[in-house]
Amino acid sequence: MTAVAAPVNKKKEGRGGAWLSLLAWVIGILFVLPVLWMVLTSFHSEANAAQNPPAVFAPLTLEGYREFFSGGASPWPPLLNSLTASILSTAIVLLLAIPAAYALSIKPVKKWSDVLFFFLSTKMLPVVAGLLPLYLFAQNAGLLDNIWLLIIFYTSMNLPIAVWMMRSFLSEVPVEMLEAASVDGAGLTKTLRSVIAPVVMPGIAATALICFIFSWNELLFARVLTATVAETAPVFLTSFVTSQGLFLAQLCAAAFVVSLPVLVAGFAAQDKLVQGLSLGSVK
Amino acid sequence: MTSVAEEAGTQTEAPKPTPGVAKRASAWARRAPLLPALVFMIIVTQLPFVATLVISFMDWNAYYPDEVGFAGFDNFARVFTDVNMRDAVWTTILLTAGVVLISLVLGLGIALLLDRKFRGRGAVRTMMIAPFLVVPVAAALIWKHALYNPEYGLFNGALTWIWGLFGSDNPPQPDWISNMPLWAVIFSLVWQWTPFMMLILLAGLQGRPLDVIEAARIDGANNWQIFRSMTLPHLRQYLELGALLGSIYIVQNFDAVFTITSGGLGTANLPYTIYQIFYQAHDYGRASAAAVIVVIGTIIIATFALRTVSSLFKEEGRR
Numbered sequence: 001m002t003a004v005a006a007p008v009n010k011k012k013e014g015r016g017g018a019w020l021s022l023l024a025w026v027i028g029i030l031f032v033l034p035v036l037w038m039v040l041t042s043f044h045s046e047a048n049a050a051q052n053p054p055a056v057f058a059p060l061t062l063e064g065y066r067e068f069f070s071g072g073a074s075p076w077p078p079l080l081n082s083l084t085a086s087i088l089s090t091a092i093v094l095l096l097a098i099p100a101a102y103a104l105s106i107k108p109v110k111k112w113s114d115v116l117f118f119f120l121s122t123k124m125l126p127v128v129a130g131l132l133p134l135y136l137f138a139q140n141a142g143l144l145d146n147i148w149l150l151i152i153f154y155t156s157m158n159l160p161i162a163v164w165m166m167r168s169f170l171s172e173v174p175v176e177m178l179e180a181a182s183v184d185g186a187g188l189t190k191t192l193r194s195v196i197a198p199v200v201m202p203g204i205a206a207t208a209l210i211c212f213i214f215s216w217n218e219l220l221f222a223r224v225l226t227a228t229v230a231e232t233a234p235v236f237l238t239s240f241v242t243s244q245g246l247f248l249a250q251l252c253a254a255a256f257v258v259s260l261p262v263l264v265a266g267f268a269a270q271d272k273l274v275q276g277l278s279l280g281s282v283k
Numbered sequence: 284m285t286s287v288a289e290e291a292g293t294q295t296e297a298p299k300p301t302p303g304v305a306k307r308a309s310a311w312a313r314r315a316p317l318l319p320a321l322v323f324m325i326i327v328t329q330l331p332f333v334a335t336l337v338i339s340f341m342d343w344n345a346y347y348p349d350e351v352g353f354a355g356f357d358n359f360a361r362v363f364t365d366v367n368m369r370d371a372v373w374t375t376i377l378l379t380a381g382v383v384l385i386s387l388v389l390g391l392g393i394a395l396l397l398d399r400k401f402r403g404r405g406a407v408r409t410m411m412i413a414p415f416l417v418v419p420v421a422a423a424l425i426w427k428h429a430l431y432n433p434e435y436g437l438f439n440g441a442l443t444w445i446w447g448l449f450g451s452d453n454p455p456q457p458d459w460i461s462n463m464p465l466w467a468v469i470f471s472l473v474w475q476w477t478p479f480m481m482l483i484l485l486a487g488l489q490g491r492p493l494d495v496i497e498a499a500r501i502d503g504a505n506n507w508q509i510f511r512s513m514t515l516p517h518l519r520q521y522l523e524l525g526a527l528l529g530s531i532y533i534v535q536n537f538d539a540v541f542t543i544t545s546g547g548l549g550t551a552n553l554p555y556t557i558y559q560i561f562y563q564a565h566d567y568g569r570a571s572a573a574a575v576i577v578v579i580g581t582i583i584i585a586t587f588a589l590r591t592v593s594s595l596f597k598e599e600g601r602r
Contacts, residue, residue: 021401027393028407034474035413037437038425053447054440096323099316109313115321117589122328124585126535128554129574132561133334156327159320217418220537220554224562234420234538241542243428248435251428255421266416267409274482278524282486 042252049248064249068257071250075257078236083261085147085222085232086215089154093162093211094204096155101166106173106196116167119160120279127157127220135224147230153221158211161279165210168280169203170196206272209265216262233258332578338571345565358572368573370549371556375534377465378552382472383529387522389473390480397481398488408485415478423542426471431543433458464548468539476533480525487521488514523591530584553577 040056041049042065048058068075104112134153135144143149173196181191222232237258240251266273274282342354362368397408414422430437439456446454460467491514499509537554544550546559557577561570 017399017401020396020399021403024393024396024399024401024407025403027396028410031474031477032410032413034422034425034430034437035417037429038417038421041429050435052435052440053444054437096320100320103313103315103317107313109317110310115317117593118321119324120589121585122324124531124581124589125328125332126554126574126577126581128535128537128557129335129578130328130331131558132338132567132570132574133331135561136334136567137331152327156324159324163320213416217420219420219541220558224558234418237418237420237424238542240424240428241545243432248428251424255418255425259416259418259421262418263413263416266412270409270412273412274486277479278483278486278528282483282521282524 038252038255041249042256044249046246046249049252050246064253065257067250068253073236073239075233075236075254078231078233079258081147081226081230082216082233082258085150085154086212089151089158089215090208090211092151092155093158094208097159097162097166097207098204100163101170104163105167105170106178116164119163122156123160131221131224134221138225144225145227145229147226149225150218150222150230150232153225154215154218157218158214161214161276162207162211164279165207165276166200166203168275169200169207172203173199203272206269206276209269210273210276212265213262213269335571335574335578338567339575341568341571343567345567354568358568359576361569362572362576367551367556371551371553374465374550375552378469378472378536378540378550379530379533381465381469382476382533383526385469386473386476386480386529387525389477390525391484391518391522393477393481394484394488397485411481412478414474415476417475419475419538420542422475423471423539426467426474427460427543431459431467460544461548464544464550468543468550471543472533472536472539476529480529483525483528484518484521487518491517520591520594527584527587527591534581534584 043060043062044055044058045061045063046067048055049064051058103109104116109115134149138144138146138149177195178191181195186194217234218232219234219238222235223238226232226235237254240247240254269276339358340354340356341351342357343351393411397404397411417425428436433439433456436459438459439454442454442456446452496509496513499513504512535554536552537558540546540550540552540555541558546552546555551559553573554577557570557573560566560573564570
């Protein structure tokens with residue numbers, strides 16, 4: 001995956017190769033441009049942000065951020081709600097997924113591949129089909145606008161992904177090492193700690209980061225199941241859907257602040273991102 | 284979909300040749316770590332669907348709480364005869380197919396470019412991933428207000444600037460979202476999903492057997508021949524995987540439609556329409572019937588998806 005491990009065509013390249021490299025750079029810059037534009041605009045004043053043609057070299061200011069954090073409704077409760085929901089659901093996902101993946105790879109149960117595909121099939125059910133029953137359940141149980149409902153839902157949303165990912169990481173543990181450990185008379189705890197953990201730790205970290213990202217990004221359920229108390233950051237962002245005069249700098253600041261945790265987590269998990277997103281089927 | 288669930292459920296009672304106590308205990312010891320996750324998933328994902336199925340046969344609108352009752356197939360009949368619903372099906376197909384195909388083709392081209400060694404390859408790869416790591420609502424907001432806006436969006440700003448270079452003060456200033464609403468949504472999603480396709484295809488490219496390609500080159504095959512007859516067949520399963528995983532996510536897209544057009548101008552897809560029937564019209568019966576139909580449609584697509592993943596999975600070899 002990384003530049004280090006990647007086998008690259010080492011054929012000789014002339015001028016054509018240089019043009020292709022330039023093309024790659026141009027495309028890369030075009031794709032990252034909206035992100036850079038968001039960051040740059042967030043540091044412009046509202047008047048400069050709304051210039052046409054764009055005022056690229058306008059003086060930088062923190063006005064947009066000031067307006068976002070202390071202008072109207074505070075974004076801190078939604079940001080903290082998102083953080084709570086994402087971190088707690090990720091923790092529960094790992095607690096459930098790691099033992100399950102263990103029972104599907106290291107010491108597999110009978111028909112383990114059927115179980116694995118059951119997990120995957122739940123991921124393919126459109127979430128919107130479960131929205132109404134969950135809403136009605138929450139209404140009757142008095143759980144509307146309660147962060148725990150989102151935590152449970154996000155756990156179910158990410159559990160299949162985590163089981164698949166963890167299974168793929170656990171099957172990278174060499175069988176010989178497990179056999180050697182059992183010949184040496186190592187117990188379950190010792191095997192887990194000294195044989196399995198060192199191999200799968202990076203995998204656990206990547207799984208956690210990807211589950212965190214998916215929970216953090218979720219909008220539909222958060223919008224329907226929460227109101228003022230348990231509102232999450234993406235729901236807070238929807239207040240920017242209709243335009244409100246000069247608000248572009250503030251909007252860009254908001255979008256950047258809310259995206260920042262995902263950008264950090266995503267770049268941290270960069271090397272395992274494909275494996276995670278393809279549910280472990282592509283390495 | 285449910286058949287897999289049933290199998291998983293019944294397997295615990297599978298007859299064993301010699302049901303010794305020790306053997307049974309060890310089988311349960313193997314199962315124990317799996318059970319919490321399995322039970323959790325069945326409760327949280329299968330039960331609500333059963334409830335949806337039941338409600339889809341009921342006459343239930345939250346605005347008329349006294350008229351709740353059995354409706355038979357009325358809801359389904361109303362869903363099938365509803366013009367908005369039919370439009371939503373069509374919009375969903377266009378949106379999903381458009382985003383998946385365009386981002387797959389772009390992703391393939393970019394993956395091929397990035398499969399070569401050049402200065403700054405890692406940097407370009409990092410830049411390419413960035414769009415995928417912007418929160419979907421935030422990305423949709425940026426496209427709507429900072430890029431598409433006819434007065435101060437970057438697109439029209441760039442047009443003004445380019446026209447200005449040639450001394451013209453009369454640049455075209457199209458209203459992108461009103462002129463081409465569905466394409467506006469599609470482009471913003473293509474921007475987010477191309478990195479995903481690129482990553483999967485790049486991983487596929489890097490798993491190519493390079494010695495065979497080198498041999499073909501020595502035998503005089505040119506780049507195009509190698510691409511057509513070796514690279515593309517090798518990438519087929521990765522293209523399928525990208526297309527199917529992409530479809531699963533984009534069929535369910537809500538964020539972009541909700542944010543960029545609020546479902547207006549013919550961009551309401553199925554998730555948005557169901558959300559509206561449920562959240563704004565409070566017609567629980569009809570929303571459930573629509574959901575059931577969407578699930579049936581998804582199962583048809585998902586069967587293919589599962590088959591693809593399963594074929595990749597078998598290649599990996601069993602433990």
